[in-house]
Amino acid sequence: MTAAPTPLRTALIGLSSTATTSWASAAHLPGLLSPTGRSKLPITALLNSSVSAARSAIQTYALPPDTKAYGSPEDLANDPDVDLVICNTRVDRHFATILPSVRKGKDVFVEWPIAARLEDVEALVGEARRSGSRVAVGLQRRWAPPVVKLREVVRDGVGGKTLGRILSVDVRAFGGTIDRDVVPEGLAYFLDRKVGGNVVVIGNGHRGVIDTVLSVVGDVEPSSVHSQLQLQRPDVRVRDPSTNEIITTVQSDVPDLISLNGTLQPSSATLSYLFRRGQPFPGTPALTWTINLEHGELRFLSHSGLNLETGDPATIHVHWFDSNEVEEVKWDWNAEQAALPPSARNVISTLVAFADRKAPGDGWVSLEDAASRARLIEGFLDEWEKSQK
Template structure:
């Protein structure tokens, strides 16, 4: 099979943060990635910016440079359009390609809110675009192993689960200028729509969705100072994004989950009390329990992947606790942590297995957006 020809949107040499560079390029420029994919075009804010990125990242000189989403959408050579921009420009940059019927891979969040995400999903159904969304936690080997344990009946039927999650950074009263948009709900990219949403998504991938839930939010530090690290200038702003979310719900009953099983998730931006593990997830079954923990917080789909993430299983009858082994694929090991699960999504797409594996498409993303919007608004 010939390599899939990719157009990347958002690979910038001047961006404050570049998920394209840290999350996508590690796989795409690896030997495995280059055998399966070929970057043939970039779309940036201007054609000139795209050319600078091509040079800065050492891409072949024949990679095309685009400055408008409409021009990219007309390129018949592109098999897959990958959007990695800031979330508030996902809609405008990807819509022309979806309208043209191209296959697209859009990073999470899909759009600023559920309404706009729904518009993209409806358009994709009309044009026949094959879609994929970067909820890459579903492809984490930790999550794959947990699903296997639950479905194999390792702890019997699930009766409850509880999660406590803190983020290693943030939680203070200041923010860098480059990330100031995290404090504005309307932008759509913030700790709740990103960190919390990724976490609740991979939890649901293991346990199934809520039948019903309620949530409580708090903005503990609304007054924020924005710091421009280049000029040392500061300004004040008010955040309207919660930095604490507590969700309580009842899971849908299934072959592996008992009727009435509870899921409780407590998420807070910022580190925990010293000496406290920032991420602990306990799944209780009628025959045993599973505990997953990580010293780098809930980001098991990205940065925390570089740290130990032990899975422990307890048998209630015997009281025995055992370590459950899991492992990265050999080709994932050399990649930086943030690119390993993204690479798994690319692999599943190339092999035509992303639907059977449960990788999120636009319709699944809309469902998650609706859940997050119900918490934020």
């Protein structure tokens, strides 16, 4: 019998006791404190902006008193009792925060986007190759249960009936922010291209659509893609969530509409993709995704977009061409995921797959895989920026 993998002693980066929004506390901490998380990924250290900030978070979240507090990425990287670092900082701090641990050969999980600049992504890829560091990237919605189910149906069909080859894929998505021309104060950095975290990169990465779509239907051939990006609403109002008052207006330099057309590989199917920031027309799902195949068509609807953990559950239906019947395809969260707060459900599954030393692509996304997605999205943005000059 194969022995269970040794637990990964884990440092959580960015678990703040004061932040307006905290993905670390909402999405990572609940799973890490679950029975499975404690056994496979015990928290042994925190890294924050200072040692005192880390100590404050240890106290706020009632972590064990022997949890180490760090204020320096280099000091954390030099700790031999830390096997895995999980990075949840703002995007423009990812690179400097994880680079020392990558160089030391530690396991690293970094939330998407990998870094603010493509040059930093490439540097991390090179450092990981040299050190042997395993680096996972937070594109975990590839393994959300409805997405896994959709992938199974595309591959295997339903009830013994196959759907055949993919012919075309059509995606219409809305979101990234709740409103078209308003953002909460804590997300004002979404409007600044150089920060690297915005609705194009995040909204079309793990919380958005493009990565998940391609994980199901195949990669897009970059040379075949025609992209059209627009900044339709450059003047964006910033709201104070505590008072609901507009406090300023910011000039955005980030596109708020993306239209793509391209050819998928290996099927040679056509992809048509539209994403617009903000809410859809009332009653319209935030995500409508159809896959047209030889023997039927699949439709994936989600009123919450790919924020699949909240709101009404996403639905999958297949229209069989031969009988003209429409059949619903059921899916569900597993028991461990269902026991967690919604935002934590996908994250823990990915972290456990990583802790179990599964191969890249089996429950987690490798740095090199995610870097290829970063290059694709950055290419769209670069092309748009050139067109503005």
